[in-house]
Amino acid sequence: MTARALRTGAPLRQRVDVVDVVRGIIMILMALDHTRDYFGDAAANPTNLATTTAALFFTRWVTHFCAPTFFLLAGTGAYLSRRRRSTSDLSRFLVTRGLWLILLELTVVRFFWQFNVDYRLTLLNVLWALGWAMIVLSALVYLPVRVVGAIGVLMVATHNRFDGVQASAFGTLAPVWSVLHAPNIIVPGPAHVVFVAYALIPWVGVTAAGYALGSLWDLPVDRRRALLLRLGLALVAAFGVLRALNVYGDPRPWKPQAQAALTVVAFLNLNKYPPSLLFLLMTLGPVLLALRALDAHTPRALRPAQVIGEVPMFYYMMHILLLHLVAVAASLARYGTARPAMESPTLDRFPMTQVPGWPAPLPVVYLIWSGVVLALYPCCRWYADVKRRSNNRWLSYL
Numbered sequence: 001m002t003a004r005a006l007r008t009g010a011p012l013r014q015r016v017d018v019v020d021v022v023r024g025i026i027m028i029l030m031a032l033d034h035t036r037d038y039f040g041d042a043a044a045n046p047t048n049l050a051t052t053t054a055a056l057f058f059t060r061w062v063t064h065f066c067a068p069t070f071f072l073l074a075g076t077g078a079y080l081s082r083r084r085r086s087t088s089d090l091s092r093f094l095v096t097r098g099l100w101l102i103l104l105e106l107t108v109v110r111f112f113w114q115f116n117v118d119y120r121l122t123l124l125n126v127l128w129a130l131g132w133a134m135i136v137l138s139a140l141v142y143l144p145v146r147v148v149g150a151i152g153v154l155m156v157a158t159h160n161r162f163d164g165v166q167a168s169a170f171g172t173l174a175p176v177w178s179v180l181h182a183p184n185i186i187v188p189g190p191a192h193v194v195f196v197a198y199a200l201i202p203w204v205g206v207t208a209a210g211y212a213l214g215s216l217w218d219l220p221v222d223r224r225r226a227l228l229l230r231l232g233l234a235l236v237a238a239f240g241v242l243r244a245l246n247v248y249g250d251p252r253p254w255k256p257q258a259q260a261a262l263t264v265v266a267f268l269n270l271n272k273y274p275p276s277l278l279f280l281l282m283t284l285g286p287v288l289l290a291l292r293a294l295d296a297h298t299p300r301a302l303r304p305a306q307v308i309g310e311v312p313m314f315y316y317m318m319h320i321l322l323l324h325l326v327a328v329a330a331s332l333a334r335y336g337t338a339r340p341a342m343e344s345p346t347l348d349r350f351p352m353t354q355v356p357g358w359p360a361p362l363p364v365v366y367l368i369w370s371g372v373v374l375a376l377y378p379c380c381r382w383y384a385d386v387k388r389r390s391n392n393r394w395l396s397y398l
Contacts, residue, residue: 129204199274
């Protein structure tokens with residue numbers, strides 16, 4: 001039992017601090033990318049080598065770690081919850097939580113992103129994919145942990161073999177392929193558009209692999225840390241070798257550029273939609289090393305990240321809401337109307353319509369990001385305390 005629980009008489013909640021810390025760091029970085037979505041230049045593609053800058057690219061690149069870590073640690077958290085749940089109870093929880101996340105994506109979170117209910121544009125985004133990953137995992141938990149891990153690794157390692165398969169090859173079932181593997185518009189039309197941003201197969205694979213990763217916390221500390229170190233170094237090395245050879249793992253080969261900095265950018269410029277094998281090796285390898293480095297002790301400076309990591313869904317929803325409210329306030333102050341901040345009828349105008357003069361320079365984007373995170377921290381600390389003190393299982397859904 002933690003010292004906090006002893007002091008307050010709060011019910012014991014079995015958590016692994018390092019998982020919360022790393023997840024919290026990732027959640028903080030995630031807000032940077034979404035701040036750029038609202039306040040950066042929507043016309044400036046950070047991954048277009050012909051037009052990007054190193055500063056813009058790495059502002060985007062550092063947030064590439066977010067989604068893979070989120071899915072990986074969702075699986076890890078599912079395994080760790082076995083300490084207080086039976087297999088059947090865990091399976092039921094994963095199904096209901098998965099359905100809840102899908103519902104949130106299509107309703108509340110969509111509204112927070114766009115501040116309209118016209119459904120002219122709907123993105124099937126991260127919560128959509130995470131929900132389905134949990135539903136699939138609800139069936140996999142009945143299998144041995146090593147089998148679940150093997151299934152996950154196989155999905156991640158082999159899905160790029162199908163990059164050449166076009167959705168159109170499936171005729172009327174083309175939307176199914178887009179949902180599973182190839183992000184695309186699945187409901188086209190002048191009135192309503194539905195776009196799959198997060199294809200399921202690789203993300204389900206990462207979640208299954210994360211479930212197996214959770215079993216490391218059943219091992220003695222020294223054994224766990226040694227395995228985290230070896231796995232992390234193996235993934236980083238595999239990324240370096242495969243990327244250098246340009247033989248497999250990403251649909252976009254790299255080549256040397258005129259400038260050394262752009263050559264580095266080209267080497268690291270990997271496919272996220274769907275996440276390629278190399279994209280996942282590049283991001284998950286360092287994450288495993290971070291888990292190893294922080295497993296022994298949480299530095300005081302990272303305690304706020306740990307708090308945020310304890311309430312990731314609450315933080316996720318609130319940071320979108322707050323960013324959008326700031327965008328509305330800025331639009332009112334600059335143009336006398338909030339309408340541009342509440343219109344997103346097409347993909348190129350998501351999450352809001354940027355009028356001429358709207359985009360802010362990167363230093364301002366970083367400043368807004370910092371302010372939003374700082375403003376949300378007291379809210380997250382309050383909600384984390386509520387969850388620690390309560391036995392209400394419904395709180396686990398937010």
